[in-house]
Amino acid sequence: MPKRTRIINDPADLVPLIRVFGSDLHKKVFNTLSSNWMTKEELEKAVGADVGESLKILQKGGLIQSRWKMPEDVGVPEKEFQASYSDVIGNFQCGLDELSNLIQIASSDDEEFLEIVFKIEAEIKMGNSSTVGLCRTLNQNACFIRGVAKRSDRLTVRGQKLLLTEDK
Helix, strand or coil: CCCCEEEECCHHHHHHHHHHHCCHHHHHHHHHHCCCCEEHHHHHHHHCCCCHHHHHHHHHCCCEEEEEECCCCCCCCEEEEEECCCEEEECCCCCHHHHHHHHHHHHCCHHHHHHHHHHHHHHHHCCCCEHHHHHHHHCCCHHHHHHHHHHCCCEEEECCEEEECCCC
């Protein structure tokens, strides 16, 4: 695995980390990918479970990298994955209220979480895509809004704006 360090400047970037390392399966997938490049099928054999959701979460959090593997014989190329980082440095400051919101976002169940995602999506469709505008409309702080986007596969953070993910 590459000996690279992930520097976290935005507290909302903690949400994918909490989700990955709060689940035994996601953590096992990450640890398995720390040693070498593997395709999804190879990974499922090594872990003994479906890894589709784990790969999505790891990719959304920027914790794995991918490349195309050409088969030795004539065949279809396959995507293979490897962990991107071995260390992390946190370089941010936030209030305990914001931190508690981020932990709550990362650990909430899907039904509860989807309610706020649908509200944010509705606002974006009406043209309100800036973080500041969403904060005012939804009566939440920017850290909360960005944390929701970091967890959701339906939203993407681009600078100070939130966008709908094209491939839902």
